[in-house]
Amino acid sequence: MTNAEIKKEILDILQAIAPDEDLTNLKDEVSFRDQIELDSMDFLDIVMELRKRHRIQIPEDDYIQLDSMQSTVAYLEPLMKDVVA
Amino acid sequence: MYDTIIIGAGMSGLAAGIRLAYFDQRVCILERHTTIGGLNSFYRLRGRDYDVGLHALTNITPKGTKKGPLARLLRQLRMSWDDFQISPQLGSQIAFPGVRLGFSNDLDLLRAEIGREFPRQVDSFTRLVEQVIEYDDLDPSHAEMSAREHLTDLFSEPLLVEMLLCPLMFYGSAREHDMDWGQFSIMFRSIFMEGLGRPHAGVRLILKLLVRKYRALGGELKLKSGVERIAVEDGRVVGVVLKGGQQLAARHVLSSAGWCETMRLCDDGQPVSIPGKNSAPGNGPARNRNAGRLSFCETIAALDMEPGKMGHSGTITFFNDSPRFDWRQSEAPCDLRSGVICSPNNFDYQRPLDDATIRITVLASHAYWQQLGESAYKLEKLRWYDRITESAVRFVPDYRLHVIDTDMFTPTTIVRFTGHDNGAIYGSPEKQFDGVTHLENLFVCGTDQGFVGIIGSITSGISMANMHCLRD
Numbered sequence: 001m002t003n004a005e006i007k008k009e010i011l012d013i014l015q016a017i018a019p020d021e022d023l024t025n026l027k028d029e030v031s032f033r034d035q036i037e038l039d040s041m042d043f044l045d046i047v048m049e050l051r052k053r054h055r056i057q058i059p060e061d062d063y064i065q066l067d068s069m070q071s072t073v074a075y076l077e078p079l080m081k082d083v084v085a
Numbered sequence: 086m087y088d089t090i091i092i093g094a095g096m097s098g099l100a101a102g103i104r105l106a107y108f109d110q111r112v113c114i115l116e117r118h119t120t121i122g123g124l125n126s127f128y129r130l131r132g133r134d135y136d137v138g139l140h141a142l143t144n145i146t147p148k149g150t151k152k153g154p155l156a157r158l159l160r161q162l163r164m165s166w167d168d169f170q171i172s173p174q175l176g177s178q179i180a181f182p183g184v185r186l187g188f189s190n191d192l193d194l195l196r197a198e199i200g201r202e203f204p205r206q207v208d209s210f211t212r213l214v215e216q217v218i219e220y221d222d223l224d225p226s227h228a229e230m231s232a233r234e235h236l237t238d239l240f241s242e243p244l245l246v247e248m249l250l251c252p253l254m255f256y257g258s259a260r261e262h263d264m265d266w267g268q269f270s271i272m273f274r275s276i277f278m279e280g281l282g283r284p285h286a287g288v289r290l291i292l293k294l295l296v297r298k299y300r301a302l303g304g305e306l307k308l309k310s311g312v313e314r315i316a317v318e319d320g321r322v323v324g325v326v327l328k329g330g331q332q333l334a335a336r337h338v339l340s341s342a343g344w345c346e347t348m349r350l351c352d353d354g355q356p357v358s359i360p361g362k363n364s365a366p367g368n369g370p371a372r373n374r375n376a377g378r379l380s381f382c383e384t385i386a387a388l389d390m391e392p393g394k395m396g397h398s399g400t401i402t403f404f405n406d407s408p409r410f411d412w413r414q415s416e417a418p419c420d421l422r423s424g425v426i427c428s429p430n431n432f433d434y435q436r437p438l439d440d441a442t443i444r445i446t447v448l449a450s451h452a453y454w455q456q457l458g459e460s461a462y463k464l465e466k467l468r469w470y471d472r473i474t475e476s477a478v479r480f481v482p483d484y485r486l487h488v489i490d491t492d493m494f495t496p497t498t499i500v501r502f503t504g505h506d507n508g509a510i511y512g513s514p515e516k517q518f519d520g521v522t523h524l525e526n527l528f529v530c531g532t533d534q535g536f537v538g539i540i541g542s543i544t545s546g547i548s549m550a551n552m553h554c555l556r557d
Contacts, residue, residue: 018160020149037151041161044551048108060556 005085006073013049017042028069050076054083086334087113089554090325092312092350093341095123095503096539097531099295100546101339103162105554106302113333114304115325117311117504121296123341124503124510124532125539127289131490133387133440136287137502140401140427140444143256143275144540145171145190145282153279154540161547168294171282172432174400179248180480181405186248190280199245209239217278220270225518228267235266247410252276252403254412255425255446257537259377259511261413268535275538281400283432291539312342315527317353322527325350337554341531341546343505344513345376351524377509378414380496382449384473387490388441392428397443397482402426404480412448419469420448421476443484445477451496451507466493511537520549528553 065075094116125138148166188195236246253272258264284290311328324334340347405423424447496508516535520528530549
């Protein structure tokens with residue numbers, strides 16, 4: 001997956017977790033928490049959806065990397081480069 | 086080998102099952118009864134549909150609300166607000182001798198009612214609301230503080246303290262005479278600040294949604310599959326043995342059977358204490374905690390016309406016939422001094438319900454009802470049906486001439502359907518909020534984990550599945 005494809009996949013996951021959120025104006029560099037209503041259960045779901053969809057294991061210590069779109073894509077880039085979009 | 090076995094196909098077990106099956110676990114829910122639902126169920130009798138358990142859903146926030154338990158639950162189950170088809174209440178009441186406080190899904194009504202009946206208590210009420218909002222569910226330091234003492238300090242009118250406690254205790258206090266401050270805050274928000282609602286089709290809609298979703302995700306559900314024992318080896322659960330002798334292996338077991346009930350199922354012998362919970366010197370082993378003692382009778386009357394047409398448009402009426410509200414195990418077969426009158430017709434539906442009913446719930450003595458022989462039991466049900474109804478019509482229009490069919494449940498019925506000791510609807514007064522037990526892969530969810538009501542039970546299943554069964 002390219003970074004653009006990873007971003008698209010993350011948006012798709014966020015939409016699945018929070019179907020009522022409008023994600024069109026989501027800013028890449030700003031924390032997800034400051035833009036959409038996500039609690040700790042929802043963050044767990046981002047991790048779990050990545051595991052379900054792509055068999056990617058993210059250790060609990062790395063959850064902090066999933067703060068914004070920018071940091072998430074940067075973190076996932078090496079893990080998802082071989083994933084077929 | 087299952088990833089997780091869940092004991093009990095009630096709201097919490099089904100919700101936990103959905104979470105785990107959604108994330109590709111091999112899950113099996115074991116239900117000893119012939120039907121799902123546990124405490125919240127439904128049945129058809131002589132051509133009419135009835136609900137058990139559910140009077141109303143709490144925590145009702147409008148569609149599009151992003152915060153709060155209902156919104157979180159829908160996100161976690163990947164369901165939409167419209168799936169639940171919730172209609173809000175028309176308006177409810179707390180009725181004590183000479184004083185009535187109305188409330189709706191708008192807190193301002195209750196505030197105005199308190200202003201009318203107790204003009205000098207309004208500022209204290211505002212402070213109470215602030216404190217309830219501030220209460221942090223995740224910070225347990227004040228959770229077990231006495232709500233009664235706190236309210237008594239805050240209000241100079243004892244009657245108002247009783248009137249505020251009455252509905253919140255009826256809808257979820259496992260503790261007698263008092264409530265934990267944490268539980269009070271959660272219930273106050275769910276009932277007075279968020280509000281009450283009901284799906285047009287009642288509890289069956291929610292149960293069917295949950296079970297359909299669970300099965301579509303590949304979850305297994307075994308009915309008539311009571312657990313004989315939980316098999317333990319070297320401090321770990323290895324699986325369960327069913328009443329029929331069948332053995333099922335699992336990596337985790339999540340039990341909604343109740344705390345004491347689950348401990349009794351474990352085949353590892355002597356009670357042990359749980360780290361961090363009641364393990365102070367001198368305390369008995371936490372595994373042996375007290376079962377709850379608060380049980381109920383409920384009468385159900387089918388009517389020949391909607392309650393609204395006979396001048397009764399209230400959704401829920403909480404009544405008490407003296408200035409003091411006594412919330413404890415009933416000494417009489419039924420405690421006729423107080424109760425809850427629920428009219429499922431009185432919600433703001435798009436179209437009316439097919440049947441008209443009124444239900445009355447009162448505290449009842451499990452010890453009395455469980456010792457009756459079959460014929461005495463039937464006779465006593467009839468006798469107490471009449472007494473309960475007679476007590477309730479002191480507070481709502483007398484509907485007795487419009488009754489066309491009746492039914493009633495007792496603590497005995499509750500035991501049969503839920504397996505809870507003493508027919509204790511709200512379970513043990515001691516909760517296990519983190520869901521852990523003395524065994525590293527056995528967890529509890531549901532009533533004895535600490536959340537009550539339908540939204541609470543579903544949330545309990547979700548959060549215990551997330552916390553304990555999902556990550557490894």
